[in-house]
Amino acid sequence: MPSSRPGKVRVKTDPKLLIEKGLLLERRAADGPLDLAALFGNSRPVEVEIGPGKGTFVLRRAQERPEMNFLAVEWVMPYAAYVADRAMRAGLENVRLISADAEQLFKKALADKSVWRLHVYFPDPWPKTKHHRRRLIKPPFVAQIHRVLQIGGQVSVVTDHEEYFAQVQRVFDHQRGLIQLAVPTPTGPSGYVGTNFEKKYLAGGRSFFALSAIRYR
Numbered sequence: 001m002p003s004s005r006p007g008k009v010r011v012k013t014d015p016k017l018l019i020e021k022g023l024l025l026e027r028r029a030a031d032g033p034l035d036l037a038a039l040f041g042n043s044r045p046v047e048v049e050i051g052p053g054k055g056t057f058v059l060r061r062a063q064e065r066p067e068m069n070f071l072a073v074e075w076v077m078p079y080a081a082y083v084a085d086r087a088m089r090a091g092l093e094n095v096r097l098i099s100a101d102a103e104q105l106f107k108k109a110l111a112d113k114s115v116w117r118l119h120v121y122f123p124d125p126w127p128k129t130k131h132h133r134r135r136l137i138k139p140p141f142v143a144q145i146h147r148v149l150q151i152g153g154q155v156s157v158v159t160d161h162e163e164y165f166a167q168v169q170r171v172f173d174h175q176r177g178l179i180q181l182a183v184p185t186p187t188g189p190s191g192y193v194g195t196n197f198e199k200k201y202l203a204g205g206r207s208f209f210a211l212s213a214i215r216y217r
């Protein structure tokens with residue numbers, strides 16, 4: 001297991017109810033094409049977050065952007081259910097959770113040019129060399145990111161792990177069709193994205209590394 005987990009959660013609603021309501025999708029929904037317009041009941045642009053943990057980022061962003069849809073993919077079911085429950089309680093109608101492996105979702109379920117923005121914040125760094133192959137950001141996955149992004153769509157990655165970030169940069173440098181943007185270092189105490197891990201690491205005085213890229217063809 002990765003060294004870092006978002007911590008314990010208590011889901012107040014029976015996950016079965018969240019599934020019945022269509023707010024939470026099970027792993028098998030990532031086995032074949034996913035109709036995003038049917039999932040949300042409209043054709044608004046879709047933002048995807050990989051690994052939302054307890055969901056602080058995606059819930060805040062969904063609240064601030066009711067004109068967008070948000071699909072968060074989190075492979076630990078209790079976290080996915082927890083975030084879906086929080087979204088329901090907050091009355092957010094533009095959030096859906098899928099408890100699946102992001103690699104599977106991208107490879108099998110998301111259509112070409114179907115995603116407007118992709119957020120990947122504090123992905124598991126798998127620091128031991130023998131575990132590096134488990135890292136999410138590797139060439140085949142970044143090729144999938146390119147495929148699912150719309151032209152003009154953007155992907156953002158933030159990590160506290162310098163060596164993983166060097167790998168992230170290398171892989172993005174080699175992916176055709178994506179151009180990297182300059183990401184200014186945040187000056188205030190809020191960091192880049194305000195996720196739980198970022199808050200924890202900020203308090204510990206860690207440095208962060210960020211990359212954003214746009215699909216231009």
Ligand SMILES: C[S@@+](CC[C@H](N)C(=O)[O-])C[C@H]1O[C@@H](n2cnc3c(N)ncnc32)[C@H](O)[C@@H]1O
Nearest residue numbers: 051052053073074075101102121122195196197
């Ligand atoms: C280190 S935590 C970061 C959580 C949150 N983004 C934050 O910054 O507070 C990484 C999260 O990604 C999830 N995760 C890791 N690999 C994943 C994958 N391949 N597919 C879906 N979720 C994944 C983990 O279960 C965990 O919730």
